[in-house]
Amino acid sequence: MASIIAVANLKGGVGKSTIAQNLGVSLRSLGHKVCLVDTDIEQKSTMEWGERREARELPTIQLALSTEERLAREINELAKSHDFVIVDGSPALSEVATKIMMVADLVVVPVMPSGNDYGALEKFLARYDDVKSMLESRGMVLDLGVVMNGYNDRIIVNRAVYEAIKKLEVRIFQTEIGHRAAYQEANLVGMGVGELGDRKAAQEIESLTKEILALVS
Ligand SMILES: Nc1ncnc2c1ncn2[C@@H]1O[C@H](COP(=O)(O)OP(=O)(O)OP(=O)(O)O)[C@@H](O)[C@H]1O
Ligand SMILES: [Mg+2]
Known part of the structure; x- marks a missing residue:
């Protein structure tokens, strides 16, 4: 059975797809069988990233696009034949976030450090707490x-948001993902930042992957 990792946040444009894609490439490069599930039927950004990847004949990562109705069933089905199912959450459609969390083992929440994102995070964490309690009553963990x-x-606002999040008593991964052109470029060419050859970005993803593996395996 696979570990199911949901990359989610109620806010758009925080790096859900970027983190999901890079985590997928990273776990794949370690020899794991990985499937990426795109839940954003409007933008399909991870599906399109996958098509660009395929065109370049890079190591294949199975991709699936799922609608809200089919999500849980499809993820559980994919979990049977993979080591990791990574779900790229979609923005705003808050019911999708709940449904993804219901089937996940771990929720990875990217946060871009603006004041705006802090508010969305608080809301998202309240939702997580609800889902977590529901699962716990059934003997499951999230x-x-x-x-x-x-x-x-070096940006004061970034540090301030970080400090505020620390007070929420939530796990924060030690790895910080910097603002780097490599993340934008990798998305445009269907790659992970490691495949693109950006050392600093590659180290960040490698380090995040290690932290995630320590939690789910
Ligand atoms: N660490 C980063 N450094 C530089 N650019 C980044 C970084 N993370 C994400 N981006 C860029 O920010 C934009 C939004 O990222 P992404 O698409 O991953 O967010 P998202 O949360 O999936 O958005 P949506 O909610 O629309 O699905 C993209 O253009 C992406 O290339
Ligand atoms: Mg996205």
């Missing part, structure tokens, strides 16, 4: 970690 994305510790 873990969560926040990952700072597009982070620059």
